[in-house]
Amino acid sequence: MAPARLGTRRSTMATTQSQQVADAITARTGVAVELKLITSYGDITRAHLTQLGGTGVFVNNLRDELLSGGIDFAVHSLKDLPTAPAEGLTVIAVTERDDPRDALCARDGRKFSDLPAGATVGTGSPRRVAQLAALRPDLSYVPIRGNAETRLGKVTSGELDAVVLAYAGLARVGRLDDVTDVFEAEQVLPAPGQGALAVECLAERAAADLAYLTAVDHGPTRAAVTAERTVLAELEAGCAAPVGAYAECHDGRLLLRAAVVAPDGGQAVRRERGIALGQDTDPVEAAASLGRELAREMIGEGADRIVADAAGG
Numbered sequence: 168m169a170p171a172r173l174g175t176r177r178s179t180m181a182t183t184q185s186q187q188v189a190d191a192i193t194a195r196t197g198v199a200v201e202l203k204l205i206t207s208y209g210d211i212t213r214a215h216l217t218q219l220g221g222t223g224v225f226v227n228n229l230r231d232e233l234l235s236g237g238i239d240f241a242v243h244s245l246k247d248l249p250t251a252p253a254e255g256l257t258v259i260a261v262t263e264r265d266d267p268r269d270a271l272c273a274r275d276g277r278k279f280s281d282l283p284a285g286a287t288v289g290t291g292s293p294r295r296v297a298q299l300a301a302l303r304p305d306l307s308y309v310p311i312r313g314n315a316e317t318r319l320g321k322v323t324s325g326e327l328d329a330v331v332l333a334y335a336g337l338a339r340v341g342r343l344d345d346v347t348d349v350f351e352a353e354q355v356l357p358a359p360g361q362g363a364l365a366v367e368c369l370a371e372r373a374a375a376d377l378a379y380l381t382a383v384d385h386g387p388t389r390a391a392v393t394a395e396r397t398v399l400a401e402l403e404a405g406c407a408a409p410v411g412a413y414a415e416c417h418d419g420r421l422l423l424r425a426a427v428v429a430p431d432g433g434q435a436v437r438r439e440r441g442i443a444l445g446q447d448t449d450p451v452e453a454a455a456s457l458g459r460e461l462a463r464e465m466i467g468e469g470a471d472r473i474v475a476d477a478a479g480g
């Protein structure tokens with residue numbers, strides 16, 4: 168049988184995570200998988216992420232390839248995947264999450280708390296800027312773009328004092344040696360889905376010839392990211408919104424925390440809520456209703472206005 172075709176973006180991060188999923192699929196099912204490189208708009212555009220029209224810039228070309236049959240399945244960073252379901256496609260597996268935290272890579276091995284007032288910190292993420300500004304309003308946050316290696320280069324060259332990136336992404340590009348500090352979820356809540364990967368394919372093939380892909384699905388991760396992404400969807404926010412959400416499955420309980428923080432860090436709505444995952448409830452359904460309830464509480468406290476102001480301003 169011909170190997171299955173896994174479509175991936177060309178960056179080191181994308182090819183590394185795709186190869187990891189390919190290897191896991193082959194190990195668990197015996198099915199051979201080959202990588203097929205696809206160029207995405209999000210990789211070539213020079214615009215800032217916040218200025219791009221809508222979400223999904225990193226996934227649209229892969230989705231076109233899925234729909235046209237050029238590839239059999241795709242692996243996406245879940246945090247780049249829009250919450251709206253894509254017509255004709257389904258997420259057949261969510262792999263076990265890697266470290267979900269954000270990391271600081273600073274000059275001279277500095278920790279976040281050691282950065283001098285006025286130090287320049289690069290990040291293209293409104294979620295990170297808002298939460299970091301709430302902790303250290305005395306630092307200067309600079310919007311940056313580009314892949315992880317490009318961003319790290321701005322610290323090595325002295326252009327910036329530090330950058331903040333996802334720990335999982337740094338691990339995938341082999342740059343954990345650059346990490347000088349790691350933010351716990353209590354300080355900076357990760358993006359919904361951060362550190363988790365989604366395997367997407369044609370819906371009509373999911374229960375048929377591609378059913379073997381469920382071998383790499385991880386139930387607790389799927390429940391957790393469902394809760395996180397439901398908060399994002401209910402707030403009508405996208406991946407560029409200042410929304411953090413993180414859920415953990417522990418001892419039959421699912422604990423969800425979320426934060427919406429104004430861009431300058433001044434105003435914030437933070438909530439958490441847990442549920443027991445009962446024997447006879449579907450954990451994904453329960454996770455979705457947990458996310459809906461938490462989002463409603465947050466909207467009651469003005470979270471939707473912070474999201475709308477951040478998008479308009």
Ligand SMILES: NCc1[nH]cc(CCC(=O)O)c1CC(=O)O
Pocket residue numbers: 244245246247331332333335336337360361362363364
């Ligand atoms: N938006 C780009 C992107 N998409 C996924 C990751 C990191 C890996 C992950 O969260 O799975 C990154 C880079 C970053 O945020 O530093």
